[in-house]
Amino acid sequence: MMGVAYIKRSKTGRINIKIGNKVDYTLKAIIWFLGIVTVAAFLVFDYTGFHLTSALKETVANLQTMFLTPALTHFSWSEAFYQVGVTLALAVLSTVIGAVIAFFLALLSAENLSNQAVAKVIKTYVAFIRAVPTVLWVLIFAIAAGLGSTAAVLGMLFHSVAYLVKAFSESFEEVDKGVLEALRSTGAGWWQTVVHAVLPSTMTYLLSWTFLRFEINFSVAVAMGAAAGAGGIGFELFMASGFYFDLREVGFITYCILLVAIILEVASTQLKKRYFPSQQ
Amino acid sequence: MLADQTRLSRKWQHIFLLIIVCCFTWIAIEMVQFDFYQSLLSIPTAGLWMIENLWITAETWREFPDIMLKLVETILMSVAATTIAAFISFFLGIAGSTTTRRNGLMAGLSRGIASVARNIPVVAWALILLLSFGQNSLTGFLALFVGTVGFLTRAFMESIDEVGLKSFEALTATGATYFQVIFKAVIPQALPQMLSWVLFMIETNIRSATLVGILTGTGIGYTFDLYYKTLNYEAVALVTLLIILTVIVIELTSNRIRKVIL
Numbered sequence: 166m167m168g169v170a171y172i173k174r175s176k177t178g179r180i181n182i183k184i185g186n187k188v189d190y191t192l193k194a195i196i197w198f199l200g201i202v203t204v205a206a207f208l209v210f211d212y213t214g215f216h217l218t219s220a221l222k223e224t225v226a227n228l229q230t231m232f233l234t235p236a237l238t239h240f241s242w243s244e245a246f247y248q249v250g251v252t253l254a255l256a257v258l259s260t261v262i263g264a265v266i267a268f269f270l271a272l273l274s275a276e277n278l279s280n281q282a283v284a285k286v287i288k289t290y291v292a293f294i295r296a297v298p299t300v301l302w303v304l305i306f307a308i309a310a311g312l313g314s315t316a317a318v319l320g321m322l323f324h325s326v327a328y329l330v331k332a333f334s335e336s337f338e339e340v341d342k343g344v345l346e347a348l349r350s351t352g353a354g355w356w357q358t359v360v361h362a363v364l365p366s367t368m369t370y371l372l373s374w375t376f377l378r379f380e381i382n383f384s385v386a387v388a389m390g391a392a393a394g395a396g397g398i399g400f401e402l403f404m405a406s407g408f409y410f411d412l413r414e415v416g417f418i419t420y421c422i423l424l425v426a427i428i429l430e431v432a433s434t435q436l437k438k439r440y441f442p443s444q445q
Numbered sequence: 446m447l448a449d450q451t452r453l454s455r456k457w458q459h460i461f462l463l464i465i466v467c468c469f470t471w472i473a474i475e476m477v478q479f480d481f482y483q484s485l486l487s488i489p490t491a492g493l494w495m496i497e498n499l500w501i502t503a504e505t506w507r508e509f510p511d512i513m514l515k516l517v518e519t520i521l522m523s524v525a526a527t528t529i530a531a532f533i534s535f536f537l538g539i540a541g542s543t544t545t546r547r548n549g550l551m552a553g554l555s556r557g558i559a560s561v562a563r564n565i566p567v568v569a570w571a572l573i574l575l576l577s578f579g580q581n582s583l584t585g586f587l588a589l590f591v592g593t594v595g596f597l598t599r600a601f602m603e604s605i606d607e608v609g610l611k612s613f614e615a616l617t618a619t620g621a622t623y624f625q626v627i628f629k630a631v632i633p634q635a636l637p638q639m640l641s642w643v644l645f646m647i648e649t650n651i652r653s654a655t656l657v658g659i660l661t662g663t664g665i666g667y668t669f670d671l672y673y674k675t676l677n678y679e680a681v682a683l684v685t686l687l688i689i690l691t692v693i694v695i696e697l698t699s700n701r702i703r704k705v706i707l
């Protein structure tokens with residue numbers, strides 16, 4: 166790496182032991198930039214109705230009530246269980262349907278399996294969809310389909326498809342070129358290459374991405390319940406905190422969500438350990 | 446023979462998985478009364494509606510300065526939340542990584558904090574914080590901040606783990622102190638990866654900020670909600686377009702930065 170004959174010295178004649186390069190400069194520049202933007206952000210924030218000491222005191226008191234004395238007042242245990250189920254159901258539907266659609270679109274947008282022009286078009290389109298926050302999709306669909314599970318699933322589906330197409334097509338593009346060529350040279354058709362070469366070598370990645378998306382979709386489903394009236398535990402959380410101001414119920418609901426999310430996370434780490442032992 | 450058997454069991458595993466997924470999907474459809482036919486039908490309806498109504502007219506452009514102001518506030522909020530969260534996660538990550546941890550208690554504690562912060566969705570944090578912080582930028586900032594700490598701590602731990610024990614052991618062998626090892630061996634190697642995660646989180650947070658904004662009444666999310674509820678769809682289109690542009694610009698920029706640093 167380092168030249169032997171030429172030694173970089175500073176103006177005072179000391180040997181430069183740091184190799185200044187583009188990477189270092191970029192890293193430093195990013196850190197400085199982020200720091201300055203952060204300071205600027207605090208200067209322009211809107212502090213309406215904000216008092217630090219009272220807010221902090223209140224938060225601590227609120228958190229204590231929430232997490233130390235959780236209780237249900239407006240609905241029963243079985244109802245809570247059912248609402249968590251509804252949220253999970255929204256996540257399952259948008260993930261499963263999304264994965265199926267994304268699979269076919271990803272085949273068309275993988276550069277080694279499809280026409281370059283088609284791939285470009287799909288990728289651009291998908292990047293566009295991904296840039297819109299899910300909640301905006303849900304609210305836009307809600308105008309056409311009415312608030313409720315249909316709009317929620319459709320909105321979440323849009324975003325899931327966009328996310329999974331990117332992940333899937335990148336997995337497909339990593340398939341060994343030699344394998345594809347070998348199959349093509351035997352006269353295998355497009356579908357045969359997909360079924361016998363692409364699928365077997367990428368299956369575990371596809372499953373792992375899909376499960377990751379399911380994890381994300383669970384928290385998105387909670388969000389849609391709260392922000393877009395999609396029902397489920399998110400809606401109950403929104404009601405408890407925004408309408409009843411019932412901190413103990415908020416605490417209980419938060420615990421429910423936390424429990425499910427942790428179970429999903431543990432499951433996904435276990436799956437990863439099983440399917441990708443080399444990465445651990 | 447053995448290969449055949451594993452292939453067979455693999456096949457059965459996949460069939461089993463497929464059956465489970467189908468069962469769950471069926472239960473899910475029953476539970477939320479999801480109507481395939483109706484939703485298929487509503488996609489073209491929604492598309493038509495969008496084409497008919499989401500036109501940005503000249504009149505809407507008068508709202509542009511107001512919207513821009515809120516958008517900038519949202520961007521600043523996401524960047525600030527990410528940066529400060531990265532600072533905290535940096536220490537939590539070092540305390541929690543298997544390579545650099547000093548004692549089990551600290552490691553367990555930082556992993557626990559990260560797990561709780563990450564697994565309670567940002568929406569829940571927003572609603573909880575809204576109760577005591579009221580309707581201002583700080584509520585949104587804090588909600589994003591907590592979630593980001595959770596995510597970045599986990600990501601940083603993995604980045605530090607990837608560096609591996611070799612350089613850590615090499616420097617320890619020269620008699621370097623713990624902090625010297627961290628700052629001279631671990632951080633320089635893990636930094637590009639860590640910054641790449643920070644950039645990713647800024648992208649994510651701008652999208653989440655919209656959602657948090659709808660709930661806490663701040664930033665671009667509030668603007669969107671206001672126009673949406675007053676049925677001012679031209680302005681809704683403008684807000685959506687500006688969000689798309691922002692997210693795409695930030696994504697492209699961070700992709701270019703990633704190409705340089707990784």
